[in-house]
Amino acid sequence: MARPEASPLGKNTDYIEHYAPELLFPIPRQDKRDELLIDGQALPFFGTDFWTGYEVSWLNAKGKPQIAIVRFAIPADSPYLIESKSFKLYLNSYNQTKLPDVATLQAQLALDLGNACGKPVHVEVFSPQQFSQLTLAELDGESLDEQDIEVTNYHPQPEKLRVGAESVVTETLSSQLLKSNCLVTGQPDWGSVQIHYHGRQIDRESLLRYLIGFRQHNEFHEQCVERIFIDIWRTCAPIRLTVYARYTRRGGLDINPLRSTDPTFIPSLARTARQ
Numbered sequence: 436m437a438r439p440e441a442s443p444l445g446k447n448t449d450y451i452e453h454y455a456p457e458l459l460f461p462i463p464r465q466d467k468r469d470e471l472l473i474d475g476q477a478l479p480f481f482g483t484d485f486w487t488g489y490e491v492s493w494l495n496a497k498g499k500p501q502i503a504i505v506r507f508a509i510p511a512d513s514p515y516l517i518e519s520k521s522f523k524l525y526l527n528s529y530n531q532t533k534l535p536d537v538a539t540l541q542a543q544l545a546l547d548l549g550n551a552c553g554k555p556v557h558v559e560v561f562s563p564q565q566f567s568q569l570t571l572a573e574l575d576g577e578s579l580d581e582q583d584i585e586v587t588n589y590h591p592q593p594e595k596l597r598v599g600a601e602s603v604v605t606e607t608l609s610s611q612l613l614k615s616n617c618l619v620t621g622q623p624d625w626g627s628v629q630i631h632y633h634g635r636q637i638d639r640e641s642l643l644r645y646l647i648g649f650r651q652h653n654e655f656h657e658q659c660v661e662r663i664f665i666d667i668w669r670t671c672a673p674i675r676l677t678v679y680a681r682y683t684r685r686g687g688l689d690i691n692p693l694r695s696t697d698p699t700f701i702p703s704l705a706r707t708a709r710q
Contacts, residue, residue: 452531458524459551461515467658471665482511482694490687493529506559513554523686572705574629576609579643589650593666597638607631615649626682634673660692
């Protein structure tokens, strides 16, 4: 079974410029989920990993370079996530590959990624004429970041999360102070996170401290979002909960995981200023 340490991360890698789907490196999701969930427990969330590829290029039938920005939606209930460097290497393998049209590219991307993660993947290709449709906006919600707090811990401490009064509220909170580190290389991953919930009001100071606690924590983006969701779900017991993060890009890719009790929740797909 594929393990993170066997991936291309942290290794010198030759860039292959001709189509090579075998470059995709799937990693089982269940290993990390076993750390969060009781054995056999059903996942308490639905979700999607939204990726954006900004450096996608190929050749048309006449050998002329083409470019596009591509959005990928990988279901959170797929058995595998795609390791990000392998994803980048796979996309680069199209650089000197001739394709007859955009529809062929879109279909091939969906097929290969679906085969790698074990579930159908939605792919949306934006040509240069459509780039103006890709808007920029920060995540909605009241910011947690203006609180004047002293911080001494930089590892997640879910036991420190607190709820306030018994009254039930519905609110959306956000923070731009999310930082974690790659599970394999330890390189920093920077992101913004949005938390939407309905339930007893979460103490904002404890929530900000908890989120800052990821600063020296090593996990993949998707795993961090699932940990945030599960920790809030267990500790604060909201009636409904959504956690959505938008991470800054690396190697021409950004990763934006969504986990929610609501299967119909639609997040903003606008990139943030830092992305």
